[in-house]
Amino acid sequence: MRRLGVCVFGLWMLAMAPAWAAGGMGQGMTPLPDRPPAPEIDLVDLEGQRHTLAQHRGKVLIVNFWATWCPPCREEMPSMERAWQTLKDDGILLLAINVGETEDQVWTFTSNYPVNFPLLLDQDSKTIEAWPVQGLPTTFVIDPQGRLAYRAIGGRAWDDPVLLEQVRELHDAASH
Amino acid sequence: MMRRIGGVLAILLSAAVPLATAEVSQDLDADSGLARWHFRDGALSLELIQRLPDQTRAFFLGRGFDADSADRFARACVFQAIVRNRTPAGAAGPALAIDLGRWRVERGDVPLPLPLESEWQQRWSASGQPKRAQIAFRWALFPMQQVFQPGDYNWGMIALGPAPGSEVGLDLVWHENGQPRQGGMQGVRCPPDETVSDQLGDER
Secondary structure, three states: OHHHHHHHHHHHHHHHHHHHHHOOOOOOOEEOOOOOEOOOOEEEEOOOOEEEOHHHOOOOEEEEEEOOOOHHHHHHHHHHHHHHHHHHHHOOEEEEEEEOOOHHHHHHHHHHOOOOOOEEEEOOOHHHHHOOOOOOOEEEEEOOOOEEEEEEEOOOOOOOHHHHHHHHHHHHHHHO | OHHHHHHHHHHHHHHHOOEOOOEEEEEEOOOOOOEEEEEEEOOEEEEEEEOOHHHHHHHHHOOOOOHHHHHHHHOOOEEEEEEEEOOOOOOOOOOEEEEHHHOEEEOOOOOEEOOOHHHHHHHHHHOOOOHHHHHHHHHHEOOOEEEEOOOOEEEEEEEOOOOOOOEEEEEEEEEEOOEEEEEEEEEEEOOOOOOHHHHHHHHO
16 A cells, blocks of 8 residues: 555656756746736635635735646745745735645645645636636736736746835835 | 849848747756757747656546546647746846747648647547546646746646657747747657656666
8 A cells, every 4th residue: 555655656756757857937027017907806715714806905915826736836835935924914915726626635735835825716717717817827916906916927936035025015105 | 133122022031030040959857867858049948848648647637537538638749848038037028929829840741730729628528528627637738828028937738749759840939029930949759658667667
């Protein structure tokens, strides 16, 4: 039985190997000059709590689309947790929306990648289909007016001070 | 006079579709031992890394596909593709626009288009693959069309179509700030259909 487990893990490692090997992160975020309104979100997180954009209006919000099988998504998760620990006291929120997977799959994932920000479930992929997303991971920063201010395609080191500063500037601009 | 017109036409054509001054390299991925091709030209970086059919079968079986469907896709010359806009984030640089529908696979006399995601999805719907499998397929594949701003990158599976072990050329078309560009790679080898146990056997 143990041997079977090792084989399954080995197979999974091999399935993911080329993407890991390629690795690497993108850099920075692209400002969206026209700041279109963010499409609605109405999803439940792993704790059973419902999240809508309307309830978070007035705050800067980071919205990340991801999946457990997506190597750059996994790679950026720890830095996302560090960013969250830095930003949460400023009233900045982070929602990570899992695409197409079950609650059990996401729970299992969190045993290896523990995070404290809400993990939302978009099991039928209806939410992501309404957003301007072509691939995973994609992350948006939403301004306090509920508009898409920045977009990042591909994984990032989210605790990069340059990125954190871009997010904080949005927050500070709204506070003054 | 005709020569002059011909010369002007040649200049106009070369300005319209700049021919690539590309760097193409091929090596073995250090971790997996699988072949990797790397194409660089202007702001575009494209890496293609072989995915053994066994890897791809395992991935899609794990997402809910039946064995026949997982095998059908896995044997369609699948690569892990990574596209990156090489311009550093924050620097003034071109946006890259990729449309896989304009890429062509050279094998034999007639260049062929890549099998489209929509064609695969029709097949999965017709054969009754579960919704969650189709969602995973949609997001695991490299997007058919995508714009990369400086600093952006994305990855995903690309199926070129031919059988395992085939050798093909790949004609690439992309846009940098709206200007068409083209280039290509020759001698790209579709991953052979070796099983994971074959690989382990080689190591023993």
